[in-house]
Each structure stands twice: as C-alpha cells, then as structure tokens.
Amino acid sequence: MEASQKPEEKLRYLLSGNEAVALGCREAGVHLGAGYPGTPSTEILETIARMVPEMYVQWSPNEKVGLEVAAGAAFSGARALSTQKHVGLNVAADPLMTLAYTGVEGGLVVVTADDPELHSSQNEQDNRHFARFAKLPMLEPSDSQEAKDYIAVGMDISEEFDVPVLFRMTTRISHSKGIVEAGETQKPAIRGFTKNPLKYVMVPGHARPRHAYVEERLVKLRAFAETSDLNRIEWGDKKLGIVSAGAAYVQAREKLPEASFLKLGMSYPLPLEKIRAFAEQVDRLLVIEELDPFFEEQLKAAGIVCEGKNVTGLLGELTPGRLGAGLVREGMLGASTEVAEGAEVLPRPPVLCPGCPHRGVFFELKKQRGNVFGDIGCYTLGALPPLSAMDTCLDMGASIGNAIGASKVSDGKKPIFATIGDGTFLHSGMTGLLDAVYNRANITVVILDNRITAMTGGQEHPSTGHTLMGEEAFDVDLEGLVRALGVEHVENVMNHDLEDVQAALQAAQEHQGVSVILAEAPCALMPYKIKETPYEIIEDACTGCRLCLQTGCPSISLTGTLTAEGRQRAVIDTETCTGCGLCPQTCNDHAIMLVSEEVTV
Amino acid sequence: MNEIQNMLIVGVGGQGVILASAILAQAAMEAGHDTKQSEVHGMSQRGGTVSSHVRFGEKVWSPMVPEGEAHVMLAFERAEALRAAHLVAPGGVAIVNRQSIIPPIASGKNFAYPEDPIGDSRERVERVIEIDALEECRKLGNEKMVSVLLLGALSAQLDFDGAIWEKVIRSRVPKGTEDGNLAAFAKGAELATAALAAR
Ligand SMILES: Cc1ncc(C[n+]2csc(CCOP(=O)(O)OP(=O)(O)O)c2C)c(N)n1
Numbered sequence: 168m169e170a171s172q173k174p175e176e177k178l179r180y181l182l183s184g185n186e187a188v189a190l191g192c193r194e195a196g197v198h199l200g201a202g203y204p205g206t207p208s209t210e211i212l213e214t215i216a217r218m219v220p221e222m223y224v225q226w227s228p229n230e231k232v233g234l235e236v237a238a239g240a241a242f243s244g245a246r247a248l249s250t251q252k253h254v255g256l257n258v259a260a261d262p263l264m265t266l267a268y269t270g271v272e273g274g275l276v277v278v279t280a281d282d283p284e285l286h287s288s289q290n291e292q293d294n295r296h297f298a299r300f301a302k303l304p305m306l307e308p309s310d311s312q313e314a315k316d317y318i319a320v321g322m323d324i325s326e327e328f329d330v331p332v333l334f335r336m337t338t339r340i341s342h343s344k345g346i347v348e349a350g351e352t353q354k355p356a357i358r359g360f361t362k363n364p365l366k367y368v369m370v371p372g373h374a375r376p377r378h379a380y381v382e383e384r385l386v387k388l389r390a391f392a393e394t395s396d397l398n399r400i401e402w403g404d405k406k407l408g409i410v411s412a413g414a415a416y417v418q419a420r421e422k423l424p425e426a427s428f429l430k431l432g433m434s435y436p437l438p439l440e441k442i443r444a445f446a447e448q449v450d451r452l453l454v455i456e457e458l459d460p461f462f463e464e465q466l467k468a469a470g471i472v473c474e475g476k477n478v479t480g481l482l483g484e485l486t487p488g489r490l491g492a493g494l495v496r497e498g499m500l501g502a503s504t505e506v507a508e509g510a511e512v513l514p515r516p517p518v519l520c521p522g523c524p525h526r527g528v529f530f531e532l533k534k535q536r537g538n539v540f541g542d543i544g545c546y547t548l549g550a551l552p553p554l555s556a557m558d559t560c561l562d563m564g565a566s567i568g569n570a571i572g573a574s575k576v577s578d579g580k581k582p583i584f585a586t587i588g589d590g591t592f593l594h595s596g597m598t599g600l601l602d603a604v605y606n607r608a609n610i611t612v613v614i615l616d617n618r619i620t621a622m623t624g625g626q627e628h629p630s631t632g633h634t635l636m637g638e639e640a641f642d643v644d645l646e647g648l649v650r651a652l653g654v655e656h657v658e659n660v661m662n663h664d665l666e667d668v669q670a671a672l673q674a675a676q677e678h679q680g681v682s683v684i685l686a687e688a689p690c691a692l693m694p695y696k697i698k699e700t701p702y703e704i705i706e707d708a709c710t711g712c713r714l715c716l717q718t719g720c721p722s723i724s725l726t727g728t729l730t731a732e733g734r735q736r737a738v739i740d741t742e743t744c745t746g747c748g749l750c751p752q753t754c755n756d757h758a759i760m761l762v763s764e765e766v767t768v
Numbered sequence: 769m770n771e772i773q774n775m776l777i778v779g780v781g782g783q784g785v786i787l788a789s790a791i792l793a794q795a796a797m798e799a800g801h802d803t804k805q806s807e808v809h810g811m812s813q814r815g816g817t818v819s820s821h822v823r824f825g826e827k828v829w830s831p832m833v834p835e836g837e838a839h840v841m842l843a844f845e846r847a848e849a850l851r852a853a854h855l856v857a858p859g860g861v862a863i864v865n866r867q868s869i870i871p872p873i874a875s876g877k878n879f880a881y882p883e884d885p886i887g888d889s890r891e892r893v894e895r896v897i898e899i900d901a902l903e904e905c906r907k908l909g910n911e912k913m914v915s916v917l918l919l920g921a922l923s924a925q926l927d928f929d930g931a932i933w934e935k936v937i938r939s940r941v942p943k944g945t946e947d948g949n950l951a952a953f954a955k956g957a958e959l960a961t962a963a964l965a966a967r
Contacts, residue, residue: 181805510853
C-alpha cells in the first residue's frame with residue numbers, strides 16, 4: 168500500500184476492495200483470519216499476511232474448516248474474519264447455519280466474494296440468499312472505501328447483536344481500486360472463552376430456544392436497518408427513485424445522475440418501512456441489482472410497487488452498456504448514441520502453460536478412451552481441445568464421487584478415471600477416496616500433484632511445506648495418506664515421460680478395485696519459474712504433421728515455412744519454451760531438438 | 769462539470785498491462801484526481817485477454833469505462849487493439865504496440881489471427897499511433913521495459929506533472945531498473961508526440 172498524503176489530511180491509499188478489507192481488519196483490530204483461496208476473494212488474506220503483521224492468518228484445507236477456525240476464535244472473545252468465494256460458502260454452509268444459532272462473543276465477519284459474469288467460477292449463484300436463509304445480517308460495500316469501513320461496522324454489529332455478519336463482495340468490488348482514506352485504529356482485547364452450554368452446545372434442547380432467539384434478533388436487526396445510516400437516501404429528482412446496493416449502485420449513480428437514491432449498505436434484513444416511505448415520494452421506483460431479484464421480490468411481497476428485472480436482467484454483471492440499454496428500453500433514459508459493434512477477433516481461451524506438468528497426463532489419458540470425471544483447478548483446462556481429455560467438472564472434490572457413481576452403473580466396457588489436483592484432493596477429495604475404497608469401486612484416480620494451488624495464483628496448502636504466513640510446515644505425504652485410506656495399488660509417475668504415464672494408466676486399469684496414480688511434478692510457474700534449455704524445430708526435418716500441436720502447448724505454433732507438399736511447419740517459441748521435453752516424444756521425425764544440440768550437429 | 773477521463777489498457781496475460789495500469793492509476797491519484805481502476809485478471813495468467821480500465825476526474829462512481837467512451841486506448845498487442853477498438857470514443861486515440869501474440873487456437877481450423885488488425889482498427893478509431901515497443905526497448909538495451917515505454921506513449925495524452933510520473937515509476941519497477949525504465953518512459957512519450965505531430 169502506497170500512501171499519498173497532503174498536509175493535514177488523513178492517509179489516502181489507492182486500494183482494491185480486497186486490500187481495503189485487509190486495511191479494515193487492521194483498523195478494527197481483528198485478531199484472526201482464516202479461509203480458503205478462491206477468486207475473487209484470495210487477496211484479502213494474502214494482503215493481511217503481508218501488511219498486517221499483528222494479525223494471525225491461515226489457509227485452511229477448505230472453507231468449512233476455515234469458518235470453524237474463525238468461529239472458534241470468535242467464541243473465545245477475539246475478533247475474527249472468514250473469507251471465501253461464493254461457492255466456498257456452500258462448503259462452509261453447515262457451520263454457518265448453526266453459527267446463526269450460537270452467535271459469537273468476539274465479532275465475526277464472514278466474507279463471501281461472488282462472481283457475477285463467471286469471470287473465474289463454475290456458477291453465478293447470488294449469495295445474498297444465504298443471509299435470508301441463515302437469518303443473518305449482510306453488509307454490501309459498493310467501493311473500496313466502504314469495503315474498509317464496513318469491516319469495523321460489521322464487527323460492531325456482530326458484537327452488539329451476538330451474530331455472525333455476512334459481508335458480500337463481488338469481483339468488481341474485490342478487484343477494482345479506489346481511493347481509501349484511513350481511519351482510527353481500535354485495539355479490542357481478547358475476552359477469552361466463557362463456558363455456556365446453552366449457547367454453544369447445540370443439542371435439540373438447547374437449540375430450540377436459540378431458534379426463538381434467532382427470530383427475535385432478526386426483528387431487532389430490522390429495526391436497526393430502518394434507522395442505520397448504512398441505508399441512506401440521496402435526494403435528486405423525484406420522478407425516478409432507485410433502490411440499489413454494491414457494484415450495481417455505482418453503475419446506477421453514474422447512469423442516472425439526476426435520480427433519487429436509496430443506497431443500501433445492508434442487503435439484509437431490508438429497511439422495508441424506509442423503502443416504503445421513499446417509494447411514496449417518487450413517481451416511479453426501480454430496483455437496480457445484479458443477478459437475482461433479491462430486493463425486488465421482498466419489496467413486492469411487502470406491497471411496494473416497483474420495477475427491477477425488466478430493466479436489469481437476471482444474468483451476468485451489470486455493465487454500463489447493459490444497464491443503459493435496459494433503462495432506454497423501459498423509457499427511463501433517453502436513447503444514447505449507439506455503440507458500434509465490436510470486430511470479430513479470434514478468442515483467447517485459457518490454456519495450460521508451457522511446461523505445465525498436467526499436460527503429459529492428459530495427453531495420454533485421452534488415448535485410454537475411458538470416461539474421465541474431472542475436478543476444478545488448472546487441470547480443468549485438460550477438458551479443452553486439443554487435449555479434450557476430461558469429461559466433467561462440477562465442484563471441488565466431485566471427481567472421485569462422480570467416478571464411484573459411474574462405476575456402480577457401468578457396463579464395464581470403458582475404464583473409469585477421476586482426475587484431481589493435490590489442492591483439491593486435500594480440500595475435499597480425501598473423503599471421496601475413502602468412499603471408493605470402502606464401497607469397492609473399480610476406478611483409477613489420478614492425483615495431479617503440482618505442489619501448489621496454482622489456479623488461484625499459487626497459495627500454500629498442507630502439502631507445500633509452508634503456511635500463508637511464510638512459516639515452514641509439515642508436508643503431507645500423499646502416498647502415505649492414500650495408502651492409509653486403504654488404497655493398495657499406487658503408482659508414481661514422471662509426468663513429462665509419456666511412456667511412463669501410459670504404462671501407469673494401463674497397469675492401474677488392470678487392477679480390479681481402486682488404484683491411484685500420483686503424478687507429481689512442480690508447477691512450471693509457481694513458486695519458481697522453471698526455465699531449462701528450450702527446444703526448437705529443425706526446419707528441414709519437420710514434415711508439418713501437426714502431432715506436436717496435439718499437446719496444446721502455447722509455445723508451439725503453426726507459423727513456420729511450407730514443406731514441398733505445401734504443409735505449414737511448426738515453430739517453437741524459445742522465449743516461452745521451458746524445456747519440459749514433452750513435445751519431442753510426440754515427433755516421429757526427430758525434428759524437435761534442444762537448442763544447444765542443434766548447434767553442435 | 770464532472771469531466772471524467774477514461775483510459776483503457778488491453779493486452780495478453782504476462783505483457784505488463786497490470787503494471788502499466790497500476791502506475792497510471794497511482795499517478796492520477798497523486799495528480800489530485802478521484803481515481804478508480806478495474807481489471808479482470810482471473811484467467812489472464814494462462815494466455816487470456818487482459819483489459820484494465822482507469823478513470824479519473826473530480827468524482828468517479830463506476831470503475832468501468834462505458835462502451836464507446838474511452839478517450840485513450842493503449843493496446844499491448846495488435847489483435848487486442850482490434851478487439852477493443854469499438855470501445856474508443858469518437859475523436860479518441862489508440863496507441864498500438866506492433867507485437868502479435870498468436871494463440872494456440874489459431875493453429876486449428878476454426879480461427880485465424882487477423883491479417884491486418886491495425887489497419888482494421890483505423891476504420892474504427894480516428895487517431896491510431898503505432899509503436900514497436902519491443903524494438904525500441906532493444907535499442908535502449910532492455911526488453912523488459914515494454915510496459916513502461918508504452919505507458920510513456922499514453923502519458924503524452926495527459927497533463928500530469930513529470931515529477932509525479934517519476935516518483936510513481938520509481939516506486940513500482942524492480943530495484944535497479946528505475947533509470948532504465950524512466951528512459952523508456954521518456955522514449956515512449958517522445959515517439960507518441962512525434963507520431964501525432966506527423967499526422
Ligand atoms: C469450493 C471452492 N473453493 C474454491 C474454489 C476456487 N478454486 C478453484 S480450483 C482451486 C484450487 C486448485 O488447486 P489444485 O487442485 O492444487 O490444482 P491446480 O490449480 O494447482 O492444478 C481453487 C481454490 C472453488 N472453485 N470452489
């Protein structure tokens with residue numbers, strides 16, 4: 168964080184929403200943060216680890232454990248933060264729903280970073296529903312300043328109402344930068360754990376009265392929402408009144424500078440009476456929100472006449488263009504100048520990096536002609552052409568369960584594989600593997616062990632040997648773990664050696680029951696960039712057969728000279744080639760050589 | 769009147785789009801403007817398109833540059849310039865690096881890399897400046913300064929104080945490369961100014 172200071176002014180920083188949350192934690196004196204990486208939430212804990220040394224932070228193996236860790240600290244009278252992406256809250260939903268009953272002692276803020284537009288996610292779920300589902304208050308910042316300020320506000324609400332507070336960000340809030348003015352720093356004490364079984368031991372007899380407490384608390388939170396300045400009215404022209412929050416609010420403010428606004432900082436529970444009074448003052452009421460009609464339906468259920476999804480639609484991010492088009496269509500904005508259509512330009516779908524250790528496994532897996540149940544990580548890219556070697560991607564850890572189910576109803580004609588990354592295996596694949604052994608499934612599980620959480624930018628996990636705070640850690644022995652779960656057939660392979668991978672895949676299929684292939688080779692990018700002597704294509708030897716292109720390596724392109732038969736030769740970009748040695752194994756003409764070798768021939 | 773300046777920086781993952789926009793946004797803030805910057809970089813590391821929006825003025829609400837309202841577009845790659853050309857405002861400027869990065873998908877049957885993306889961009893953008901940033905950096909003796917050189921070209925469109933640029937660049941580039949990067953920045957500004965004057 169780089170500060171810019173004018174005389175007698177507070178420190179001002181240009182921060183992303185995620186960095187601002189980290190600063191908010193410092194100012195609110197938060198003691199502990201725990202979570203699991205997931206775009207767009209990841210940089211929150213990373214920034215705290217770098218910039219807020221007084222705070223303890225950790226990556227947990229998954230979001231459920233992360234929230235339980237944060238809850239344990241909050242039960243113990245400390246202020247705690249839990250972070251995850253939207254689908255991460257599904258994993259943490261079990262503790263969340265009952266935390267609503269227990270409440271807390273120290274403040275607990277639970278960040279859910281949603282991803283409208285699916286910039287890097289498997290779905291576009293709207294986690295505001297979790298607030299209503301769990302009967303918890305939800306704060307929703309609309310820029311970096313609010314992302315920082317609302318952390319302290321959330322901690323105060325959490326402690327005052329004895330409630331975990333949900334904190335919803337979206338990709339646009341998490342990853343956009345804005346100016347943030349620093350505030351006062353609090354130094355709350357850790358109050359310690361006080362035994363209170365009626366509050367913390369949720370057996371039916373204790374939980375029944377806690378449910379009544381949850382309902383009473385919601386009534387109090389509603390009253391708070393009615394008067395809190397988190398929900399503020401900004402009067403403008405009364406022809407059009409807007410109810411909005413979060414990223415949608417700033418888009419709306421810009422498109423409709425004249426309108427009146429009721430800006431919600433608290434997305435749940437809604438201040439329905441404040442909204443009703445606002446509605447009575449304006450000619451036409453419009454709810455501007457991304458994704459689901461979460462506000463709109465509650466307003467309509469309360470008898471407040473409004474419009475919403477007819478303007479904003481149900482899908483994706485509310486971009487300036489989409490919002491403008493909706494407003495023009497419904498007669499709320501005069502037609503603006505037409506924006507020209509974009510040119511048709513070839514797409515750039517993400518690809519496995521040069522030297523990626525996952526490539527060799529998928530290259531061989533494709534030839535096995537089995538059904539391959541996949542998972543989520545960089546290796547999901549193995550599903551895309553030309554590798555096209557993975558057939559499903561549902562949720563983290565799903566591959567093994569899916570493979571078990573498929574094997575139980577299979578006619579046995581095709582082998583059944585599961586492919587899963589090391590991070591994902593430790594997140595939620597271990598229980599699936601236990602299931603496979605326990606229920607005698609006939610499957611082969613390939614664990615793609617690149618020794619890092621690569622997809623989300625290289626986070627530590629329990630088999631990387633380091634923690635988020637940079638300390639050395641116990642490094643889980645995956646083979647020992649897999650054997651302890653009861654797997655008898657375990658093969659270790661060299662990922663970049665295609666013969667070795669093929670032999671292991673075949674041996675594993677011949678084994679009746681569960682077999683595991685451990686494909687261990689480090690990520691080519693993280694934590695260190697791997698760059699060995701690159702390969703190049705010997706022009707005279709290349710016949711333009713395109714076999715090397717089947718690896719899908721972005722260092723190889725079809726941009727060379729023409730052969731006598733008029734076929735275009737391949738070229739290797741020696742700048743980006745890492746020298747992994749995979750492509751020479753695909754070349755029948757021995758046209759791919761190490762750069763130095765050619766000099767000596 | 770709240771006149772917002774809209775800058776769009778586009779390219780391919782790994783080219784330095786994020787560094788250039790971080791420097792630009794910080795400089796805008798130091799120059800006393802309300803500033804917002806937005807980028808989506810989820811999959812960029814794996815060869816995808818990266819696009820970053822920087823907006824500044826008296827009060828900026830949205831971090832996203834509205835379609836067709838970018839005053840300046842800086843494109844690190846030719847095809848990316850064409851992809852984003854329609855986002856440039858009437859009368860706007862596109863500064864385009866001559867580099868081509870051909871994605872693996874172009875080796876298949878279904879997609880081809882555009883033949884003349886800069887020429888096609890000219891049909892959509894009034895003023896297009898071409899710069900061979902890699903070649904210029906080679907001449908300066910360090911190929912790793914493409915990002916700052918291109919930012920220098922963009923800076924010729926703005927009126928920020930030279931001292932602000934220098935301070936922010938020094939704080940953002942790797943130790944030991946500060947002077948080289950400042951030279952690259954000055955070169956970029958010089959090339960862009962000359963190109964516009966020659967029109
Ligand atoms: C429940 C859930 N949490 C987090 C994510 C975000 N996420 C996608 S893949 C991934 C990690 C993948 O790591 P690993 O399995 O080691 O594979 P790699 O990317 O290293 O190949 C994460 C954290 C998610 N999609 N779902």
